[in-house]
Amino acid sequence: MILFKKGLFIMALVLVAGLAQAQTVDVSSTIKEGIRLNSEKNYAAAIEKYKEALAAEPDNAQANYQLAFSLNASGKGTEAIPYLNKVIKTGSDLTGPAYELMGSIYDTAHQPQQAIDAYKEGIKLKPDYQPLYFNLGIAYFRAQKYAEAELAAIEAINLDPKHANSQRLYGLVTFHQNKRVPALMGLCSFLLLDPEGPRADEAYTNLQSLLKGGDLKAAKADPETLMLNKTLGTSVAASGSQLDSQLKNIFTAVGKLGEKTGKQSFFWNYYAAFFYKLSQSPHFPTAVKLIGLSADKTGGAAWLQSNADKRKALDEWIASAERKF
Numbered sequence: 001m002i003l004f005k006k007g008l009f010i011m012a013l014v015l016v017a018g019l020a021q022a023q024t025v026d027v028s029s030t031i032k033e034g035i036r037l038n039s040e041k042n043y044a045a046a047i048e049k050y051k052e053a054l055a056a057e058p059d060n061a062q063a064n065y066q067l068a069f070s071l072n073a074s075g076k077g078t079e080a081i082p083y084l085n086k087v088i089k090t091g092s093d094l095t096g097p098a099y100e101l102m103g104s105i106y107d108t109a110h111q112p113q114q115a116i117d118a119y120k121e122g123i124k125l126k127p128d129y130q131p132l133y134f135n136l137g138i139a140y141f142r143a144q145k146y147a148e149a150e151l152a153a154i155e156a157i158n159l160d161p162k163h164a165n166s167q168r169l170y171g172l173v174t175f176h177q178n179k180r181v182p183a184l185m186g187l188c189s190f191l192l193l194d195p196e197g198p199r200a201d202e203a204y205t206n207l208q209s210l211l212k213g214g215d216l217k218a219a220k221a222d223p224e225t226l227m228l229n230k231t232l233g234t235s236v237a238a239s240g241s242q243l244d245s246q247l248k249n250i251f252t253a254v255g256k257l258g259e260k261t262g263k264q265s266f267f268w269n270y271y272a273a274f275f276y277k278l279s280q281s282p283h284f285p286t287a288v289k290l291i292g293l294s295a296d297k298t299g300g301a302a303w304l305q306s307n308a309d310k311r312k313a314l315d316e317w318i319a320s321a322e323r324k325f
Contacts, residue, residue: 006037006263011045020167020191021026021244025053025055025056027056027057027060030050030053030056030063031062031063031066032052034053034063034066034067035045035066038073042073043071044071044074046066047071047074050063050067051067056162058296059086059089059090061087061092062088064084064087064090065083065087065094065097065098066085067086068080069083071083072104072105075177075181077105077108077109078105078109080101080105082100082172084098084102085154088135092299095122095126095130096122096125096131099118099119099121099122099125099132100122100129100131100135102118102137103116103132103136104135105147105287106118107135107287109138111147112139115139118137119132119133119136119139120190128159129233130156131153132155132157132167133152133153133159133166134163134165136178137149137156138169139154141169141172141176144176146173146176146177147177149173150174150177151172151175153169154266154325156169157305158325159169161323164190164193164261165190165199167193168186168187168190168199168203169186170182170185170186171184171185171186171190171206172206173188175187175210177225178225178229178230179228180213180228180232180265181228181231181254181255181267181272182271183210183252184210184211184232185267185272186190186251187206187207187210187269188207188275188291189271191207191293191294192291192293192318196293200294203294204291204293205294211236211243211246212231212236227257228254228257231250231253231254232250232254233261234253235249235250235252236249236256244284244288246286248279249277251275251276251278252276252279252280254272254275254276255273255277256276256281258272258273263280269323269324269325270323273324274321275322278321283310283313283317285312286310286313287314289304289307290304290311290314292310
């Protein structure tokens, strides 16, 4: 009986100590302090702050997520997984970001299938969370599953058409399938959104590769791809070396082909119809300046600076142009 009472007394002390800690820790402020430390790349100190918050509220989704984020940033990605699973169990708004981070951790650890599975599980729970589709596309691309990557890129674009890297992803994965016209239009869309970014030069180089490709070597391709590749080659051959002439001929020829055949798909509705309309608009020369900015950065930047009104007019035209999916 004495031992039993002593045990109760010790348990009471533990509960009181825990209650006192919960009362003294301002969880919200502690998490904010951890985020500040993380932004300063002081990951060790940030991790301690999040653990302090979790000692008071073990199931706090924000604290678990931020702890996982800092662990991953400090090179301890595998240690972050249990905390992300805790976030997922809460069913909070951080479920999508938790699966996104989990997939990224597996991807970094060269576990592509686990990354793909994480993104797909996240999509089941958060089907409107765009980054999951984009990162799923990246994971498929790295696994050389280009057809699957294309479908993921389409969903990412559907959810956020202004996300430049989703346009770039579509261009790359179609390029790897020898779908040269879809690849070209995907890269053009990317360059219209991000003509001066760190990936613009690579995108422009790929664009030039598509334009200079000439006849494709024998390769397995569906009839539509063969038809579009032939249209691309014919249009470039009749255009000379000027980018504006090349793009105008391609966009016009493909647009008319779409109208003639009445084809309905993401490519024909979203890309072919849009670039056909753009090629016939007074804003086309400005669009070409943006697309080709990497070829003459100094001259192009000077032109854009002197023609800010034209770029604004182009942006307004693009915003108002209907792009069907």
